[in-house]
Amino acid sequence: MKYAVADISSSSLSVIIAEQNGDMTEIVGKERESLSLLYYMDDSRLSKRGIEKLVSVLSQMKSRLAEVGVGKCWLIATAALRHISNFEEVTDAVRGRTGLVVNLIDGRAEAYCDYIANLCYSSCEKAVLVDLGGKSMEICGLGENGGMTCFDFGLLDLYEKFADKIQPDEDEAEDMGKYVKSRFDKADLPKKDAYSTVILVGQTCGAIYDIYAELTDADSDDGAKTMGRKKFFKLVKRLVGGADRSRLILKTAPEKTHVILPAAVVIKKLLKRFGAENIIVSDRGVKEGYLTLVLDGRESGAYYDFAAGSSVGEARSVRAESKSDGKKNGKAPAASRRTPVRRSETAAPSASAAQKKRGRPKKAAAETPAAPKKRGRPRKTAAETPAAPKKRGRPRKTAEAKSE
Amino acid sequence: MKIGILTSGGDCAGLNAVIRAIGLYCCENIAGAEIYGIPDGYGGLIRGESFRMDEKDFGDILDRGGTVLGTSRQPFKRMTVEENGESRLEKMCENYKKMGLDCLFTLGGAGTHKTAALLSIEGCNVIGLPKTIDNDIYGTDVTFGFQTAVEVATDSIDRIKTTVASHRRTMLVEIMGNKAGWLTLHSGIASGADMILIPEIPFDIDAVCEFVSDSRRDKPYNIIAIAEGATLASEAKYKRSERAFARAHMGETTVTRHLAEVIGERTGTETRCTVLGYLQRGGTPCAYDRLLSSRLGGFAARLAKSGRFGVTAAVVGGEITFNALSDIAGRYKLVSPDCPTVRFAKEIGVSFGDKT
Numbered sequence: 203m204k205y206a207v208a209d210i211s212s213s214s215l216s217v218i219i220a221e222q223n224g225d226m227t228e229i230v231g232k233e234r235e236s237l238s239l240l241y242y243m244d245d246s247r248l249s250k251r252g253i254e255k256l257v258s259v260l261s262q263m264k265s266r267l268a269e270v271g272v273g274k275c276w277l278i279a280t281a282a283l284r285h286i287s288n289f290e291e292v293t294d295a296v297r298g299r300t301g302l303v304v305n306l307i308d309g310r311a312e313a314y315c316d317y318i319a320n321l322c323y324s325s326c327e328k329a330v331l332v333d334l335g336g337k338s339m340e341i342c343g344l345g346e347n348g349g350m351t352c353f354d355f356g357l358l359d360l361y362e363k364f365a366d367k368i369q370p371d372e373d374e375a376e377d378m379g380k381y382v383k384s385r386f387d388k389a390d391l392p393k394k395d396a397y398s399t400v401i402l403v404g405q406t407c408g409a410i411y412d413i414y415a416e417l418t419d420a421d422s423d424d425g426a427k428t429m430g431r432k433k434f435f436k437l438v439k440r441l442v443g444g445a446d447r448s449r450l451i452l453k454t455a456p457e458k459t460h461v462i463l464p465a466a467v468v469i470k471k472l473l474k475r476f477g478a479e480n481i482i483v484s485d486r487g488v489k490e491g492y493l494t495l496v497l498d499g500r501e502s503g504a505y506y507d508f509a510a511g512s513s514v515g516e517a518r519s520v521r522a523e524s525k526s527d528g529k530k531n532g533k534a535p536a537a538s539r540r541t542p543v544r545r546s547e548t549a550a551p552s553a554s555a556a557q558k559k560r561g562r563p564k565k566a567a568a569e570t571p572a573a574p575k576k577r578g579r580p581r582k583t584a585a586e587t588p589a590a591p592k593k594r595g596r597p598r599k600t601a602e603a604k605s606e
Numbered sequence: 607m608k609i610g611i612l613t614s615g616g617d618c619a620g621l622n623a624v625i626r627a628i629g630l631y632c633c634e635n636i637a638g639a640e641i642y643g644i645p646d647g648y649g650g651l652i653r654g655e656s657f658r659m660d661e662k663d664f665g666d667i668l669d670r671g672g673t674v675l676g677t678s679r680q681p682f683k684r685m686t687v688e689e690n691g692e693s694r695l696e697k698m699c700e701n702y703k704k705m706g707l708d709c710l711f712t713l714g715g716a717g718t719h720k721t722a723a724l725l726s727i728e729g730c731n732v733i734g735l736p737k738t739i740d741n742d743i744y745g746t747d748v749t750f751g752f753q754t755a756v757e758v759a760t761d762s763i764d765r766i767k768t769t770v771a772s773h774r775r776t777m778l779v780e781i782m783g784n785k786a787g788w789l790t791l792h793s794g795i796a797s798g799a800d801m802i803l804i805p806e807i808p809f810d811i812d813a814v815c816e817f818v819s820d821s822r823r824d825k826p827y828n829i830i831a832i833a834e835g836a837t838l839a840s841e842a843k844y845k846r847s848e849r850a851f852a853r854a855h856m857g858e859t860t861v862t863r864h865l866a867e868v869i870g871e872r873t874g875t876e877t878r879c880t881v882l883g884y885l886q887r888g889g890t891p892c893a894y895d896r897l898l899s900s901r902l903g904g905f906a907a908r909l910a911k912s913g914r915f916g917v918t919a920a921v922v923g924g925e926i927t928f929n930a931l932s933d934i935a936g937r938y939k940l941v942s943p944d945c946p947t948v949r950f951a952k953e954i955g956v957s958f959g960d961k962t
Binding site: 236240242251254255369448449456457459 | 685686687688693723916917922927928937
């Protein structure tokens, strides 16, 4: 039987198609449709036009999946829909007009899916998995140096906080780097020599690799997408100040215009921090991990049954997630036993955090009363209130800026 | 609010109607709106030229063809190439700032939209409007200028048909459309062409000749509507530039002339070709385009008033709406060989030169 997992992100709808033969599940197809939800926001709501676009793209995707004989399809959404205020309206429209049910994946579950999808890299010496999303970032050590840190700010937040125009200038990129470093310090992220290989996950990282390949004539014929540290640093320099940076981005990943440079800055900071020399861009991410887990019965979620022409099961929601987490740990299958300890840098976003000003956050606002932050290595349960970065200058028409 | 308007790329009917609608909407609905025309498309923005426009400039241009702002072609590829230490993109961004613009309307086709997306990425508040006779802008059902061009091409074929029928000839009528065959498809069907050759459906030269000489067809003449970008099936795997190079090497200019020669040689029918060329762009817009252009222009101005930038106006399901520039830049809306219009045409006996 063929399975599909479709993921609604802040810039696209991407789908993987997998075929199960006995115990083996093989990815047999991938598709991606550009969908810049950012441009369709009315304050914190996805506009009527945005909902129309989403439904239209999903309908087309569903038709194509039916054509290639997919039996079951799970539709997941990560940060892109987590942060909108009319989530129910959107999911109702999607269900009503396509029959598809949206399963909401929160940051921690997303990181876990990434981890599961990229377990193949655990044999790499001192490897760390880095998932850079629009509204969150997850950093997860593989193998002995296990440990997971979830950041509640993502690339879009960095862009909104630091960039006046769509592409940050050199000063803004520098400020962005300083801010990222301070957040890494605060989260007590491992330093020098902790990791030698950084495995990048996420579509933005894929787009960065595409630009890198365009400039360096790198090819991934052997299936591995690797970047050299020096060449990558040169690429960052070009993205920050090069005259042709916009053309490069537009040619390679037009829907990623807002986040390419923030992503490059974050990766550079991580490479410097860890002293890592090797960069691998993984083409496996949340969709692959979710499919593995859901087929193993370790993850929940409603799916669309093409034979029946309707959805089956209950939608996965963030609220239900704590239960599934517990279950996941309780079962302790092989993969779960190797699951690193989760060290949350931040908790769920709060309204107060959205009003925080740029710069060093006030101590009182930066820490939750429940989990007072101590100096030194944080405890496993330590949590910090989100510091959703605030955009500098005149607010743009985005969910974050308008909701303030 | 300081508003700039420019028209870029090849001209077409309806540009002035859009300029008028934007201007009138802004004058009526945006307090303190200052409207500046930027001459010669992106060329004017690169040079930093603009002129103030007021209500009286918009009064009498609804039915005028071309563009009162003037236009030029500025290849997208050249936008980020440095010339004397500065790229055209940088110059445009600088001049956008110098002019103190709050919003820039760019009226143009697929290439114009790509450059508009670049400007948007660089922080300019851009709103695009879909202009092209090719109707190939992704994300919109129709573009302004297309319908007028269809009417001109249809009327031209109607006129050619009388001559062809009288002389019992085969006539190839070359219609604009390098990548997309919408104009050829629509005008071909509307004028009752016997064969329609479009870039999206590579044609087989044997199938074309067989169709022309088919004695079962009770017709002493043939009209073949052929898009300028139509492709031989045997050449389909090559790039457009490679095909053009090979053709030039063989001493042939266009696919239309090549096909006319082959048909004449193989079937023995008297075969001629006519290139409609710039006839298709010029003239006054038809009523449909005047209405569409006015609606699109007004809608785009409303987007500016509400502060929504980085988007382009579009027609989806008969309604005027918008798309993100980043979602459509660099993409084309092409004719699907399985689309209902092609299927219908085949059902009534129109050949597309393919073997099936």
